[in-house]
Amino acid sequence: MPSTMEVKCVSDDCELDMFENHYTYDVPDDHAVGDLSCPYCGGSDLVEIEV
Numbered sequence: 001m002p003s004t005m006e007v008k009c010v011s012d013d014c015e016l017d018m019f020e021n022h023y024t025y026d027v028p029d030d031h032a033v034g035d036l037s038c039p040y041c042g043g044s045d046l047v048e049i050e051v
């Protein structure tokens with residue numbers, strides 16, 4: 001079953017506070033927050049938020 005992870009962008013120039021990353025079945029096992037990029041600013045200053 002897919003899991004959901006809350007991700008926050010910490011870039012000073014970004015107005016996006018938080019978004020949900022919905023895992024899908026085809027995500028590799030080693031997928032991590034470091035592999036994501038912000039959908040708003042395209043940066044990689046993302047931190048995972050425990051929910």
Ligand SMILES: [Zn+2]
Binds near residue numbers: 009016039041
């Ligand atoms: Zn951002």
